[in-house]
Amino acid sequence: MSDSDLPAGVERREIAGETRLATRGPPVYGEPTADGWRAWDPRRSKLGGMFELGFVTGLTGGETVLYLGAASGTTVSHVADFAGPTYAVEFAPRPARDLLDAARPRDRLFPLLKDARKPESYAHVVEVDVDAIVQDVATRGQATVAARNARFLADDGRLLLAVKARSEDATADPSDVFDAALDELRETYEILETRRLDRYHEDHLGVVATPQ
Amino acid sequence: MTDTDAEAGWFAGRAAVAAARDRIANGEADQPRDWPALAVASGFADSTDDYYDRLHEETLGATRETVRERERADDQQLIHVVRAMDDCERTANELAERAAEWAGSLFDDPEPGIEGARAVADREPDGELERRAVSLAGRVTGLAAERDALAETIDRIAPAVAPNLAEMAGAELAARLIALAGGLESLAKKPSGTVQVLGAEDALFAHLSGRAPSPKHGIIYTHDYVRNTRPEDRGSAARALAGKLTLAARVDYYSGERRATLHEEIRERMATIRARAEAESDGGAEGGA
Numbered sequence: 001m002s003d004s005d006l007p008a009g010v011e012r013r014e015i016a017g018e019t020r021l022a023t024r025g026p027p028v029y030g031e032p033t034a035d036g037w038r039a040w041d042p043r044r045s046k047l048g049g050m051f052e053l054g055f056v057t058g059l060t061g062g063e064t065v066l067y068l069g070a071a072s073g074t075t076v077s078h079v080a081d082f083a084g085p086t087y088a089v090e091f092a093p094r095p096a097r098d099l100l101d102a103a104r105p106r107d108r109l110f111p112l113l114k115d116a117r118k119p120e121s122y123a124h125v126v127e128v129d130v131d132a133i134v135q136d137v138a139t140r141g142q143a144t145v146a147a148r149n150a151r152f153l154a155d156d157g158r159l160l161l162a163v164k165a166r167s168e169d170a171t172a173d174p175s176d177v178f179d180a181a182l183d184e185l186r187e188t189y190e191i192l193e194t195r196r197l198d199r200y201h202e203d204h205l206g207v208v209a210t211p212q
Numbered sequence: 213m214t215d216t217d218a219e220a221g222w223f224a225g226r227a228a229v230a231a232a233r234d235r236i237a238n239g240e241a242d243q244p245r246d247w248p249a250l251a252v253a254s255g256f257a258d259s260t261d262d263y264y265d266r267l268h269e270e271t272l273g274a275t276r277e278t279v280r281e282r283e284r285a286d287d288q289q290l291i292h293v294v295r296a297m298d299d300c301e302r303t304a305n306e307l308a309e310r311a312a313e314w315a316g317s318l319f320d321d322p323e324p325g326i327e328g329a330r331a332v333a334d335r336e337p338d339g340e341l342e343r344r345a346v347s348l349a350g351r352v353t354g355l356a357a358e359r360d361a362l363a364e365t366i367d368r369i370a371p372a373v374a375p376n377l378a379e380m381a382g383a384e385l386a387a388r389l390i391a392l393a394g395g396l397e398s399l400a401k402k403p404s405g406t407v408q409v410l411g412a413e414d415a416l417f418a419h420l421s422g423r424a425p426s427p428k429h430g431i432i433y434t435h436d437y438v439r440n441t442r443p444e445d446r447g448s449a450a451r452a453l454a455g456k457l458t459l460a461a462r463v464d465y466y467s468g469e470r471r472a473t474l475h476e477e478i479r480e481r482m483a484t485i486r487a488r489a490e491a492e493s494d495g496g497a498e499g500g501a
Contacts, residue, residue, distance in 0.1 A: 085264055093282035093372045094470070100276055108264055110271040113237070113278045115367075124241035125222045125271070127248055152244050170479035171486050 006051060008061030009082025013037045021051060023081035026105045029074055038078070042200045045075040046136050046162035049200035055193055055208055058158040059083070064130045066152050068116040068145065069137035071095045073102030079134060080109035087126045089114045116145050119152070129154040135161045140168055143184035150188045153211055159189055165203040178205045185209060218254035221247045222270075229273070236274035285369040287396040293369070294387040297362035304355035311349045318345055326356045375470050376460035380478060381435060388431050389457065400465035408432065408454035432457065437482050442489050452481045
């Protein structure tokens, strides 16, 4: 991909003898670093995988972001490095403890222990018209989660979604699961791009969408 | 923008630190708004930057406190919650029957059940007898609401108490298995054959005294993997699921870390078991292998 598609603040850097996707910020999970830049492993991050595969994410750097499914903060720490105010929603207490460590040195990363299926439980904290929603939740009903959270997204904003087939139905063919999820998404969003993330994440579909 | 807009935000009333954190953790709003601008307009923050600085501090604090509280919740607390939930549900249903029978003698066409009690509770009573009947219906809806609140608490604390078990079984079934075993430790120490029939003690003892076939499953019947597998494969499904649930409980008790391979393995095993039904409906070429 051409690096012009990468947001400002995300670069390809020489780290430990390899050219790696990287952002600048305090290290979080023992990732390799060089000159203050932290390698962003596309195998550990769906969004990192989408950048590596050349998705047109519409991100240019400095955006306000709502991140759903922040887990231990691996990916959201990279997002906060290049984006503006970043709201990180995570449901499980154990990973949220690690998320706190990632958020402490990042003064525009806001950790929230909330259920992404219940946006009204954080709509009094997360602002309206965010520029991007990044979603990586491993629960059933991933398209429903995206639809319910559309209330936060600006009209020209972007939804960057990784659909995990096995969270919806472990026994069904992933293509069928993806088709069903996309059909449901189309009720709320216009789909701009979809591609399988298999090179980095098995049975995952990357989706870029914008509100209808 | 008016003050009433700002009232809905977490920072309403320029709250003290403790109150602001409580609102972040437990507050609600139907719709998001431009909170940074509202906070500046209402005088809570001097500038957008100031607002974000305080939001960072308060979300860190609120989330740290909630995480600590959730992680403090242990298996014994979970058992109390699941038993209280069952008691509330049973009592609500029992009282709903009584309330419906009584209401039927006072009002036209009351509906049965919790929904019926809700309709009766909304009535304007006339006279002492109606007042008591309507009040009783109100207690029923209160108990039903308490049951729902307890169920939400289980959803929240079960993943903290037993992350792998809760992920594999779902929060409610995980809580029930722990309650039936008497704790996470004793669940972790049970053989998987026992976990498979937890909750089916009557059937198990009928079998042991020679009066019945061995039960295929206990409470784990409520899991989608068992219930939505065709009857002839349910024994296999229950055995496979019980095996992995036992391992999940052991990982949760002895290590507490999430183990992804465990969840992959049960998915693959279930796919294999369910593929039997498809193979047979495709002409039975593979037989019962």
